[in-house]
Amino acid sequence: MTDIKVIIPAFNEADSIALVIKGLPRTISEVIVVNNNSTDDTAKNAEAAGATVLTETRKGYGYACLKGLDYIALSAKQPNIIVFIDGDYSDYPEELDKVVAPILKDNIDFVVGARTKGLREEGSMTPQQVFGNWLATFLMQLFFGAKFTDLGPFRAIKYEKLKELNMEDKTYGWTVEMQLKILKKKMTYTEVPVRYKRRIGVSKVSGTVKGSIFAGIKILGWIFKYSIK
């Protein structure tokens, strides 16, 4: 039986976190919510919905994901697959089966849920987010011949492969770092189109000027770092 664990980084997602957890297929062995200094009921609601709740006090998306991985490394039973999904209910958690399917059926190492234009709700991604994703994936194609079209947060990877990546980004470079390392290590990957809707609650990243600029710099920084290697 394939063991799948889900990691959800969450910062003030009290109104959406339970919907994400409950929307995931029942076949998941553990849902791990990494609460990052939330000042609302994120932790309480996640626990009530059946998730394992971890606390990471250092602020940052990457810090939260790394905390989840540290926890898994120490747990009794290691999973075969790790899925990442955001806590804001923008993704459709029930699409998890679709996202992991290429790993299960075709033995692919890594899958990105791509928020394809026709499938995402209008306004679910900000213009700067659409542009940033386009630019990042365009540069990855130019420099590395990559076939990604998105840096979407909803993604699945074989646990053994993820360990080999030695992930280190502490903030919003997390998604692009993973994709660049997949390319560098010549692991196999694919994308599946996923739906995407307007989030519940307020955006912490792309909906803020600071978040957008910071994320943009981090993402481009990773790409240029790899392009000169």
Ligand SMILES: Nc1nc2c(ncn2[C@@H]2O[C@H](COP(=O)(O)OP(=O)(O)O)[C@@H](O)[C@H]2O)c(=O)[nH]1
């Ligand atoms: N752990 C952690 N998660 C964060 C932080 N900022 C945002 N998130 C989470 O990361 C996900 C994406 O953030 P979001 O605000 O939706 O960004 P957007 O999709 O670009 O608008 C959500 O699940 C947030 O709760 C943070 O500093 N730490």
Ligand SMILES: [Mg+2]
């Ligand atoms: Mg979001």
